[in-house]
Amino acid sequence: MSLIVQKFGGTSVGTIERIEAVADKVTEFRRQGHDIVVAVSAMSGETNRLIGLAHELQSQPTPRELDVLISTGEQVTIALLSMALNKRGCPARSFTGSQVKILTDSAHNKARIKEIDGSNIRAELKRGRVVVVAGFQGSDEDGNITTLGRGGSDTTAVALAAALKADECQIYTDVDGVYTTDPRVVERARRLEHITFEEMLEMASLGSKVLQIRAVEFAGKYNVPLRVLHSFQDGPGTLISLEESLEMESPAISGIAFTRDEAKLSILGVPDTPGIAYRILGPISDANIEVDVIVQNAAADKTNDITFTVSRGDMVKAEAILHETAKELGAREVVTDAKIAKVSIVGVGMRSHAGVASKMFKTLADISTNIQLITTSEIKISVVIDENFLELAVRALHTAFDLDDTSSESA
Amino acid sequence: MSLIVQKFGGTSVGTIERIEAVADKVTEFRRQGHDIVVAVSAMSGETNRLIGLAHELQSQPTPRELDVLISTGEQVTIALLSMALNKRGCPARSFTGSQVKILTDSAHNKARIKEIDGSNIRAELKRGRVVVVAGFQGSDEDGNITTLGRGGSDTTAVALAAALKADECQIYTDVDGVYTTDPRVVERARRLEHITFEEMLEMASLGSKVLQIRAVEFAGKYNVPLRVLHSFQDGPGTLISLEESLEMESPAISGIAFTRDEAKLSILGVPDTPGIAYRILGPISDANIEVDVIVQNAAADKTNDITFTVSRGDMVKAEAILHETAKELGAREVVTDAKIAKVSIVGVGMRSHAGVASKMFKTLADISTNIQLITTSEIKISVVIDENFLELAVRALHTAFDLDDTSSESA
Numbered sequence: 001m002s003l004i005v006q007k008f009g010g011t012s013v014g015t016i017e018r019i020e021a022v023a024d025k026v027t028e029f030r031r032q033g034h035d036i037v038v039a040v041s042a043m044s045g046e047t048n049r050l051i052g053l054a055h056e057l058q059s060q061p062t063p064r065e066l067d068v069l070i071s072t073g074e075q076v077t078i079a080l081l082s083m084a085l086n087k088r089g090c091p092a093r094s095f096t097g098s099q100v101k102i103l104t105d106s107a108h109n110k111a112r113i114k115e116i117d118g119s120n121i122r123a124e125l126k127r128g129r130v131v132v133v134a135g136f137q138g139s140d141e142d143g144n145i146t147t148l149g150r151g152g153s154d155t156t157a158v159a160l161a162a163a164l165k166a167d168e169c170q171i172y173t174d175v176d177g178v179y180t181t182d183p184r185v186v187e188r189a190r191r192l193e194h195i196t197f198e199e200m201l202e203m204a205s206l207g208s209k210v211l212q213i214r215a216v217e218f219a220g221k222y223n224v225p226l227r228v229l230h231s232f233q234d235g236p237g238t239l240i241s242l243e244e245s246l247e248m249e250s251p252a253i254s255g256i257a258f259t260r261d262e263a264k265l266s267i268l269g270v271p272d273t274p275g276i277a278y279r280i281l282g283p284i285s286d287a288n289i290e291v292d293v294i295v296q297n298a299a300a301d302k303t304n305d306i307t308f309t310v311s312r313g314d315m316v317k318a319e320a321i322l323h324e325t326a327k328e329l330g331a332r333e334v335v336t337d338a339k340i341a342k343v344s345i346v347g348v349g350m351r352s353h354a355g356v357a358s359k360m361f362k363t364l365a366d367i368s369t370n371i372q373l374i375t376t377s378e379i380k381i382s383v384v385i386d387e388n389f390l391e392l393a394v395r396a397l398h399t400a401f402d403l404d405d406t407s408s409e410s411a
Numbered sequence: 412m413s414l415i416v417q418k419f420g421g422t423s424v425g426t427i428e429r430i431e432a433v434a435d436k437v438t439e440f441r442r443q444g445h446d447i448v449v450a451v452s453a454m455s456g457e458t459n460r461l462i463g464l465a466h467e468l469q470s471q472p473t474p475r476e477l478d479v480l481i482s483t484g485e486q487v488t489i490a491l492l493s494m495a496l497n498k499r500g501c502p503a504r505s506f507t508g509s510q511v512k513i514l515t516d517s518a519h520n521k522a523r524i525k526e527i528d529g530s531n532i533r534a535e536l537k538r539g540r541v542v543v544v545a546g547f548q549g550s551d552e553d554g555n556i557t558t559l560g561r562g563g564s565d566t567t568a569v570a571l572a573a574a575l576k577a578d579e580c581q582i583y584t585d586v587d588g589v590y591t592t593d594p595r596v597v598e599r600a601r602r603l604e605h606i607t608f609e610e611m612l613e614m615a616s617l618g619s620k621v622l623q624i625r626a627v628e629f630a631g632k633y634n635v636p637l638r639v640l641h642s643f644q645d646g647p648g649t650l651i652s653l654e655e656s657l658e659m660e661s662p663a664i665s666g667i668a669f670t671r672d673e674a675k676l677s678i679l680g681v682p683d684t685p686g687i688a689y690r691i692l693g694p695i696s697d698a699n700i701e702v703d704v705i706v707q708n709a710a711a712d713k714t715n716d717i718t719f720t721v722s723r724g725d726m727v728k729a730e731a732i733l734h735e736t737a738k739e740l741g742a743r744e745v746v747t748d749a750k751i752a753k754v755s756i757v758g759v760g761m762r763s764h765a766g767v768a769s770k771m772f773k774t775l776a777d778i779s780t781n782i783q784l785i786t787t788s789e790i791k792i793s794v795v796i797d798e799n800f801l802e803l804a805v806r807a808l809h810t811a812f813d814l815d816d817t818s819s820e821s822a
Contacts, residue, residue: 016467062493064505069487098509
């Protein structure tokens with residue numbers, strides 16, 4: 001018998017019919033003898049409806065009161081799911097974040113969990129009940145209701161699993177697992193049986209559609225095995241854990257992530273002096289523009305070129321700032337390019353497999369794709385290329401690194 | 412400077428526009444220097460929407476979870492009203508029932524308030540804030556969310572006023588006060604400046620459209636001055652308090668209540684033995700039928716006639732039970748009449764004014780109205796008459812007891 005924390009998101013509990021389906025699933029797990037704690041989101045659309053009401057009143061709603069307001073969304077779901085479970089003869093009891101209690105700091109709308117008192121939940125589990133907890137919310141030391149920010153229900157589930165020392169934290173979603181890459185781009189993309197926390201974090205651009213990055217970080221920190229599963233289809237999903245794959249011949253690369261919503265900006269011919277990167281990127285950051293890739297190349301002539309990428313929606317704003325900076329620094333030129341894409345290969349295996357980078361570059365060369373930028377980390381290599389080559393590049397890399405699903409051929 | 416508890420019901424906070432109007436009103440009171448605690452209901456329609464969701468799942472929803480569900484209705488309102496107040500520069504803070512904390516028993520869906528800890532509210536008032544409290548809800552000793560049942564927001568307001576020793580509890584509603592009788596029946600009905608708790612309770616049939624009877628009882632018990640006011644019109648409303656009117660020549664009668672939704676049942680010729688009333692009314696009560704008027708007339712021939720009234724909707728059920736009882740007791744006959752109405756004159760003044768009853772009977776005789784039943788209490792005389800004579804009777808009594816509004820004539 002295991003203790004399992006299960007998380008169902010807004011779409012999975014979006015209608016009474018879906019809540020009934022979730023109740024069927026939970027009841028089945030309970031019948032198998034597991035102790036079950038369920039964390040749920042608000043019914044899909046509900047949080048936006050509530051925020052809409054607040055915005056009719058205030059463009060910047062009082063943060064404390066916004067939390068009081070939107071936390072009702074999950075409270076509705078826990079009550080309804082508990083009813084659905086009770087109706088099935090599966091005894092259940094709901095808990096709000098305050099009732100658990102999930103202690104957070106006082107940063108309304110984006111609170112962080114400080115501590116979870118598991119005693120209330122353990123007592124209910126001992127009485128044979130399924131415990132249904134409102135995700136996304138908690139309360140601070142003064143009893144004020146707080147919320148964890150968007151996607152916080154994943155974090156709640158992982159934090160509960162960590163506090164209760166659960167055997168597994170199952171995140172139910174609308175995909176049946178984590179894939180080697182986006183199946184819409186590569187038909188032969190394969191569901192991964194297993195992936196490490198580190199890899200999952202580096203696959204952010206793929207993974208964020210599946211799991212909140214913050215929850216993955218949390219799970220990694222407390223070593224909570226996470227499993228991504230489909231809400232309404234059976235299947236093993238993808239296990240995300242600390243351990244590397246136990247297969248002897250595990251592949252060097254676990255997956256290929258990519259994004260096309262970035263833009264590239266370069267400032268050319270700036271003096272090669274200490275602090276120059278800060279003088280260029282400081283104003284960008286001050287304007288609340290997030291920078292992704294940063295590459296600096298000191299040229300031989302004592303001047304410097306710095307290139308970075310931002311969200312495509314921020315490009316115009318960033319370009320204006322960069323022109324100001326260029327004037328101040330006496331830079332030669334500012335160049336921008338919105339038609340770029342970033343492709344990353346990710347895998348803990350590349351630590352022990354030599355030649356991964358050169359294999360990547362050769363694969364791209366073979367399809368005549370010019371590499372504009374390269375950045376690397378321990379378990380990831382990213383390149384920026386012309387947007388038009390993106391799909392071709394991802395497919396070629398998927399094949400080159402032996403990620404293609406060949407099950408239909410061998411069958 | 413006074414401490415005032417104000418209560419706004421579901422219609423008064425039914426839209427964002429109305430919440431803004433309530434915020435205007437509260438802000439104005441605050442500017443006058445009063446300490447303000449506001450108790451609010453769910454936005455109109457919201458509680459029924461939530462109950463509807465529950466009923467899609469369970470015909471008899473788990474009582475504990477139903478409370479978790481429907482208590483979100485008031486939580487939404489407190490957040491929105493607090494935002495609206497903050498926007499007006501009127502610092503405000505919301506509190507759920509649990510946050511206050513309003514301690515209740517554990518009778519889910521119809522809990523009773525045991526105690527209110529006023530310390531959280533007092534601390535906020537000291538900081539100069541308006542405190543906005545969710546009506547209708549509390550929590551039990553184990554921290555389970557409870558609700559007080561329909562209309563419980565009035566009770567919350569009165570209980571808060573009692574706990575905080577407020578100077579006045581103002582109930583905002585869709586009428587501008589308590590009237591001498593229903594203005595739809597008597598054009599010259601007058602708004603009462605003042606009425607006692609006792610009178611208000613006896614005027615239940617009028618008053619229940621304005622105030623929950625339970626809240627009036629509560630206010631009387633703790634001597635909390637209540638004021639009924641219109642949500643969106645200015646005016647002094649009606650004060651309900653312990654003290655009788657200070658006017659020297661206060662009228663004998665304060666108001667005329669009436670109801671046409673009752674039916675009369677008589678069982679004739681039952682043995683005149685001890686316990687007979689219980690044998691007749693016990694089965695009615697066991698069937699959850701509420702009995703209003705009961706009149707027993709011991710006849711000379713050692714048999715007895717008992718007549719009582721029930722809600723008209725319960726008549727068929729009550730009649731069937733009564734026929735069973737009649738058979739068992741060997742009663743002569745069961746007679747029923749659905750076409751009746753009850754008219755009551757109410758006033759603490761009748762204690763010291765002789766001849767009130769005979770004046771009532773003479774007035775009815777003058778308009779040829781036959782009296783079918785008479786019951787009396789300390790401050791009320793009720794008669795049951797033919798439904799067709801109801802309006803005529805109420806108008807005649809209103810004039811006879813000097814209740815008519817003559818202000819338009821003297822103006």
